[in-house]
Amino acid sequence: MHPVVCLAIMENTVFPDKKAYLSHHSIRDVDTNMQDIKELSFTFLELSKFHKKFEELNTDEDKWAYFLKRAPTVPPEQFEKILREDSIFSVAYNALVNAAYTEAQLQEYLRYDQKQAEIRIQKAEERALGRAEGLAEGLAEGEKRKSEEVARKALCRGMTVEDVADLTGLSVEDVMVLKDSRKS
Numbered sequence: 001m002h003p004v005v006c007l008a009i010m011e012n013t014v015f016p017d018k019k020a021y022l023s024h025h026s027i028r029d030v031d032t033n034m035q036d037i038k039e040l041s042f043t044f045l046e047l048s049k050f051h052k053k054f055e056e057l058n059t060d061e062d063k064w065a066y067f068l069k070r071a072p073t074v075p076p077e078q079f080e081k082i083l084r085e086d087s088i089f090s091v092a093y094n095a096l097v098n099a100a101y102t103e104a105q106l107q108e109y110l111r112y113d114q115k116q117a118e119i120r121i122q123k124a125e126e127r128a129l130g131r132a133e134g135l136a137e138g139l140a141e142g143e144k145r146k147s148e149e150v151a152r153k154a155l156c157r158g159m160t161v162e163d164v165a166d167l168t169g170l171s172v173e174d175v176m177v178l179k180d181s182r183k184s
Contacts, residue, residue, distance in 0.1 A: 001039045009068055013048045021049035022061055054078050063089065071096060151178050 008014075015023060025042040028035050050065040054074075057063050063082055067074075067089065083090045098106060147168040154164045161179060165172045 001037075003039045004041075006040075006042045007045065008042065009045045009047065011047050013046055014044055015046065019049070021046050021065060057082075060088075067092060148174075148178060151175055152182065155179050155182060 023044050023046075025044070026035050027037050027040055045065060045068070047065065047069045050069055052062055052066065054066065057066055067082065079093065083093055098109060101109060147170050151164045151168045151170055151174075154167060155161075155175070155178065159167070161172055161175045164170070165175045168175070170178075
């Protein structure tokens with residue numbers, strides 16, 4: 001079983017005896033008190049208990065609670081600071097903005113977003129293709145240099161141009177050029 005966390009965002013106080021605004025709960029067997037299902041838990045965010053100021057936000061949980069409690073009234077400069085620091089908050093903010101779109105605006109936004117995703121995929125594919133082509137060219141160049149090196153050694157040992165071409169896969173013309181360059 002994959003882990004499942006049920007997150008309840010509560011405007012009111014649910015656990016009046018707890019001071020913390022965030023509490024985590026697990027399931028235990030009533031008879032044995034064993035936690036047999038570790039993959040399932042419940043987290044309660046009680047916004048009524050969250051009183052931190054913007055300057056006091058230390059953790060992601062604090063930022064989320066602040067965002068969820070004060071989203072409609074937060075000054076733009078505070079949102080910009082949170083959005084710059086953490087990309088997940090950008091996603092949440094965009095979801096909030098999208099919730100205010102008309103159906104036509106939302107469809108236009110989704111088309112734009114899809115087009116941007118297609119462009120990112122195309123660029124990634126082009127980069128991968130460029131790397132593959134560069135690698136293939138590099139390997140081919142390396143093979144050619146190795147063949148030329150073997151050809152030079154074979155020529156030094158007195159092998160015929162035709163035998164060297166057959167041995168290395170170079171053309172007879174290429175082997176002749178190597179042989180002539182040895183003389184100069």
